[in-house]
Amino acid sequence: NRGASTVASASAFAPMASNSGRTSVAMEAENSRREAMAQFGAAAAMFLPVAANAAAGESPRFSIFGVIGDGSSYSEGAAYGSDQSTKVYSPYSVYGDDKEKALYNPDNSDYAARKKAVLGETKVRLSKLEAYIARKEWFNVKDELTRYMYETRGAVRGLSKTVQQKEKAEEFFQAMEATYTAATLRKQEACSAAAAASIAKLDAFTASL
Numbered sequence: 001n002r003g004a005s006t007v008a009s010a011s012a013f014a015p016m017a018s019n020s021g022r023t024s025v026a027m028e029a030e031n032s033r034r035e036a037m038a039q040f041g042a043a044a045a046m047f048l049p050v051a052a053n054a055a056a057g058e059s060p061r062f063s064i065f066g067v068i069g070d071g072s073s074y075s076e077g078a079a080y081g082s083d084q085s086t087k088v089y090s091p092y093s094v095y096g097d098d099k100e101k102a103l104y105n106p107d108n109s110d111y112a113a114r115k116k117a118v119l120g121e122t123k124v125r126l127s128k129l130e131a132y133i134a135r136k137e138w139f140n141v142k143d144e145l146t147r148y149m150y151e152t153r154g155a156v157r158g159l160s161k162t163v164q165q166k167e168k169a170e171e172f173f174q175a176m177e178a179t180y181t182a183a184t185l186r187k188q189e190a191c192s193a194a195a196a197a198s199i200a201k202l203d204a205f206t207a208s209l
Contacts (some may be wrong), residue, residue, distance in 0.1 A: 111158070118155035119206055122148065126202065129179065129195040131190060141183040141191065145176060156205065165208050171199035 109135075125144050132140040153173070160166045176197040182191035 011064060086132055114153035115159050116206075118151050118207070119123050119159075119202065122152040122155075126195065129198075130192065133183075133192045133195060136185045136186070136188065138186055141195075142180060145180045145183075149176065159209055162208075164203065168201065168205040168208055172198065173199045173203050 004040055076151045125148050128144060132138075132144070156172065160169045175194055178195035179191055179198055182194050
């Protein structure tokens with residue numbers, strides 16, 4: 001009995017078997033499972049554009065880099081623009097190589113039309129000033145002169161070509177600045193006169209175009 005007790009006491013202090021080997025195997029199995037799921041997800045993602053481009057009664061179309069499959073269908077990063085209907089800017093671009101549309105042309109009538117539309121909106125905003133001045137809402141006057149007038153200045157300067165137009169543009173700018181200054185100083189009569197002059201100067205500039 002004494003020998004058995006000695007063996008039992010000694011075994012109580014003996015180190016227990018490590019579970020590290022079992023844990024390592026479990027971690028490897030988990031990593032393998034995750035890698036398999038990731039590969040499956042990547043493979044499934046390749047077919048998502050096919051579903052997006054499919055139409056009723058039409059067989060699915062697909063393109064792999066514009067080389068394999070239907071080159072007229074969408075693909076991600078088609079080779080050298082092979083799935084584009086026109087020449088592309090570069091082999092790695094999906095944008096066209098049409099310099100007429102891509103580059104800025106100051107003589108383009110669309111730019112002038114946009115700037116003239118800005119002048120029309122400017123007059124609408126300037127027409128609101130008189131009511132603000134009558135109610136002594138100086139913050140509204142100043143806000144109206146700063147909220148949109150950045151666009152106004154760009155449009156006026158962009159449309160000013162001749163010396164006469166540039167002179168009229170400068171007169172308009174000075175009238176606007178006088179309006180803002182009078183509003184800051186809360187001078188009602190001066191502000192009203194300057195606001196009316198701003199509209200008149202804008203009309204004169206527009207008529208010179």
